Structures are given as structure tokens and as C-alpha cells.
Amino acid sequence: MKKKSPHSIPIRQPEFDFDSDIPRYWFNDNPVVTHNFNGYNLLFPEFERFFVRSILYFKDQIKDEILLEQIKSFSAQEINHAQAHQAYFSVLERQGYKIKGLLKLYQRYARFLERMASPKLRVALTAATEHYTATIAGVLLSHPEIIEDVHPTMKKLLVWHSVEEVEHRSVAFDVMQYMGIGYRTRIAAFLMASLDTLLWSGMSTLMLLWQDRISPWRILRYKFQHNNKFRKVNKQMRRNLLSYFRRDFHPSQIDFLEEAHLQLKEVGIVDDNVDGIVNNNE
Numbered sequence: 001m002k003k004k005s006p007h008s009i010p011i012r013q014p015e016f017d018f019d020s021d022i023p024r025y026w027f028n029d030n031p032v033v034t035h036n037f038n039g040y041n042l043l044f045p046e047f048e049r050f051f052v053r054s055i056l057y058f059k060d061q062i063k064d065e066i067l068l069e070q071i072k073s074f075s076a077q078e079i080n081h082a083q084a085h086q087a088y089f090s091v092l093e094r095q096g097y098k099i100k101g102l103l104k105l106y107q108r109y110a111r112f113l114e115r116m117a118s119p120k121l122r123v124a125l126t127a128a129t130e131h132y133t134a135t136i137a138g139v140l141l142s143h144p145e146i147i148e149d150v151h152p153t154m155k156k157l158l159v160w161h162s163v164e165e166v167e168h169r170s171v172a173f174d175v176m177q178y179m180g181i182g183y184r185t186r187i188a189a190f191l192m193a194s195l196d197t198l199l200w201s202g203m204s205t206l207m208l209l210w211q212d213r214i215s216p217w218r219i220l221r222y223k224f225q226h227n228n229k230f231r232k233v234n235k236q237m238r239r240n241l242l243s244y245f246r247r248d249f250h251p252s253q254i255d256f257l258e259e260a261h262l263q264l265k266e267v268g269i270v271d272d273n274v275d276g277i278v279n280n281n282e
């Protein structure tokens with residue numbers, strides 16, 4: 001399969017009303033799914049900044065003008081995501097969750113990776129994690145029924161971030177290919193990123209559920225309830241994730257852009273200048 005030609009990656013700066021009364025279980029009143037997303041929320045600021053540093057490391061060696069432009073937009077989008085998710089921490093703290101210990105742990109791990117992994121491995125890890133975020137985001141946006149009952153502020157945050165993950169899904173992969181990083185490193189990094197995602201998001205989810213004193217039995221019940229409802233979606237997600245193993249894989253082959261932009265309008269974010277800073281508050 002061929003890769004698609006690059007599209008523009010707009011930079012948006014929406015505002016989020018984190019002072020509004022966001023319910024404890026804002027995702028369809030389901031504590032397990034809510035804390036799964038809360039867990040990702042805690043991870044995003046540290047790791048999105050790590051991704052940006054990993055990509056920018058190669059900036060001076062890249063002579064392709066379009067790719068350089070895309071790196072600029074990728075970095076701006078990710079920094080905006082990191083800031084918005086960091087602002088959301090105040091909601092979790094107001095709800096009584098202790099999160100400082102977890103944040104410290106993620107910071108230490110990101111620094112450890114930065115010291116121990118080579119620049120090429122770091123960019124391959126970034127590309128692999130971006131495949132995770134773009135896949136989850138794309139499937140979520142193409143099945144709006146999953147998020148129809150999510151609290152409006154959180155839905156806006158989720159949709160905005162998901163749309164931009166779909167928009168910039170190829171950038172880290174293109175940098176990896178430009179730098180001549182081959183299939184073996186790509187797959188090793190994918191396996192490592194899978195383990196990291198599973199470990200850190202699982203641990204964050206469990207830590208938050210533990211703070212709510214939710215019993216393992218209820219955790220399983222909520223998880224099965226959600227999984228049963230979205231069985232077909234989970235299957236599509238797994239299939240798309242595993243396509244990373246194809247030798248001729250390129251992120252642009254999985255295209256959810258149209259569905260993504262439709263959802264953006266649904267949450268009141270309207271692009272009126274796709275190439276510059278977009279002013280898009282309701």
C-alpha cells in the first residue's frame with residue numbers, strides 16, 4: 001500500500017472550562033473507563049514533551065522542507081496537548097486524588113529513557129506510541145456513539161486531542177524513515193512501547209481505582225460491560241494496531257481525517273484558518 005501525500009497540520013488553541021462541575025466518573029458514568037482515560041491524562045504531559053524532544057533532536061539533519069514544516073506543527077500540537085492535560089490535573093486534585101507520586105514516577109522514567117535509549121530508538125519509540133494514540137483516536141472518532149454521553153468539557157478535550165493525533169500521525173514515522181531507521185528497530189520499539197503503554201496506563205488506572213476503593217469484582221464488571229458494548233470497535237482497534245507489523249506500513253494508510261473533522265465541529269471547534277493559529281472557542 002502506498003502512503004498518502006502530507007496534509008496541513010493546523011495549530012488550535014481551544015479553551016477548556018475545568019472550573020465547571022466535572023463529575024467524578026465523566027466517561028459514561030463508568031469508573032474503569034473514566035480512570036483509564038484519567039490515567040492517560042496523567043501520562044500525556046511528560047511523554048508528549050519527551051516525543052517533541054525526540055523529534056526535534058533530528059531537526060538539523062533534515063533537509064526536506066515539508067517534513068520540517070510538519071515537525072514544527074507536530075511540536076506545537078503536542079505542547080498544546082501537554083498544557084491542556086496538565087491543566088486538567090487540578091480537576092483530579094479537587095476531586096481528592098493523590099497524583100503527585102505517579103507524576104514523579106513518569107518524570108523519572110522519561111528521564112531514564114532519555115539517558116539510556118539512543119536518539120534513534122527514542123524516535124522509533126515516539127513513532128510507535130504515536131501509532132497507538134492515532135489508532136485509539138481514529139477508532140474513537142469514527143464511532144461517536146462511544147463518547148455521546150461523556151461530559152461536554154471532557155468530550156471537547158478528548159475530541160480535540162484525538163483529532164490532532166490523527167492529523168499528525170505520520171510525522172514521527174516520517175522522521176524515523178528519513179533517518180534510515182529500519183524494520184527491526186521499528187518493531188523492537190513497537191514492542192517496547194506496547195509494554196510501556198500497558199504497564200503505565202494499567203498502573204495509573206489501578207491506582208486511581210484503588211483510591212476510590214472500588215473492589216476487583218466491580219472493576220471486572222464495569223470493564224466487561226464496556227467491552228461487550230463495543231466489541232466490534234475493540235476488534236477494529238486491534239487490527240489497526242497490528243498493521244504496524246506490515247513491512248510496507250505507513251500511518252497515512254489508516255485514514256480517519258474526515259470523521260475526525262466532523263467530530264471537531266460537533267464539540268464547537270471550528271477551523272477558520274487551517275494553516276495558521278486557529279481561533280476556535282465556542
Ligand SMILES: [Fe+2]
Nearest residue numbers: 048078081165
Ligand atoms: Fe498529543
Ligand SMILES: [Fe+2]
Nearest residue numbers: 078130133165
Ligand atoms: Fe501525538
